[in-house]
Amino acid sequence: MVLLNLSGQIPEPSIPPEIARDAETATAIANHEAKADPHPVYLTQAEGDGRYRQSTVALTDADIPALIARDAETAAAIANHEAKADPHPVYLTQAEGDGRYRQSTVALTDADIPALIARDAETAAAIANHEAKADPHPSLWTRITNAFLALTGGQAIIKNNPAMSAVSYSAGQNHLELRTTDSSNPAIGFHRAGFTGTALYHLGYGNDSLRIRNADGFDGALIHDGNIASKVITNRLDDLTIVKQKLITGITPLTQGEGAAPFHGISDPSKIIGAVLSVRPFPTVWMMPGAGIISPGYEIILYGWNADRVTIYTKAGNSALILGKPFQILVSYIN
Structure with missing residues (x-):
């Protein structure tokens, strides 16, 4: 056995003769390509042109199978179809539809309406019976209170009322009426x-x-120009100068150190000669401004008055027990 050194190039004599050399491979390829039809299983261009119609050549009538309709045959078939009196018997003709259904231009008669649909007389009778009930909508007030009277802000009642009169309190003459039907007060x-x-x-x-x-x-009653005279106390000084007094009421501030300034309603403030303030921390107890000096938490101050108002202040840090409480100011002035 001959051993070969595979680490170097194999010498030509060592290659078996069955393995083609470069010259033999080139000769075999050249001989193959030189043949007129080296692959007879395929068609040559000439064979293809002879066997098939080229895409650039138009079809003739003879090329189309007889089973495919020509234009004249198609036109004749359509004409025959349209010439039939009822070419589509599965559908209704207009005459058949008119005979089977009521046309939209024909008014319904009473006989056409099902018995379950109320006639005018039945509807009128049902409405009359409904309106004749003492309380036809017993749940309406619940819906009103839940949906309408549960206001969330921004609502307005818009209505143009007649001129004010002796009946402006009644329904239809105002924007809102509060009415009771017993002896209670609205x-x-x-x-x-x-x-x-x-x-x-x-x-x-x-x-x-x-x-x-x-x-x-x-x-207490609301004070207005019809009852103010009865709310004002009249006195006289020694020189017979008439002194009147006016009672002003209000609620103290909700925060210590803040003020309240109700209108005094006296046209000439220079006629005011004095004012007395008291506050009611309890239903039966009234306290004067100096009470807070002795009893911590009750101090309030009568600050003074100007052209329109009388001003009071809660004492910062010493008025926690009289916040949001009723107060009254008795104003004395010369008539």
């Missing part, structure tokens, strides 16, 4: 939850028919 409440509450209510006729009732028990 009222509307104002409530600052956790702090104060007041009701405005109507009581009989006369100058004091509109009144307020506070949560602390205070009850």
Whole structure:
């Protein structure tokens, strides 16, 4: 056995004769390509042109199978179809549809309407029976209170009322009526939850028919130009100068060190000769400004007055027990 050194080039004599050399491979390829038809299983271009129609050559009538309709045959078939009286019997003709259904231009008669649909007379009778009931909508007030009266701010009642008159209190003559049907008084409440509450209510006729009732028990009439004279106390000085007094009421501030300034309503403030302030921390207890010096937490100050108002202040750090409480100022002035 001959051993070969594979680390170097194999010499030509060592290659078996069955393995083609470069010259033999080149000769075999040249002989193959020199043949007129080296791959007879395929078509040559000439054979393809002879066997198939080229894409650039138009079809003739003879090229189309007889089973495919020509233009004249198609036109004749369509004409025959359209010439039939009812070419599509699965559908209704207009005459058949008119005979089977009511046309939209023909009015319905009473006989056409199902018995379950109410006629005018039945509807009118049902409405009359409904309106004749004493309370046809028993749940309406619940819906009103839940949906309408549960206001969230910004609501407005828009209505143009007739001129004010003796019947402006009644429905249709105002924007809002509070009505009772027994001996109770119609009222509307104002409530600052956790702090104060007041009701405005109507009581009989006369100058004091509109009144307020506070949560602390205070009850008083609203002062207006029809009853103000009865609310003013008249005295005379020694020289017979008439001195009048006017009672002003209000609620103290909710924060210590803040003021309140109610209107005094006296046209000439130079006629004011004095004022007395008192505050009511409890339903039956009134305290004067000096009370806070002795009893911590109750100090309030009458600051003074100007052309329009009388001003008071709660004492910073010493008025916690009289915040949000009723106060009154008795103003004396020369007539």
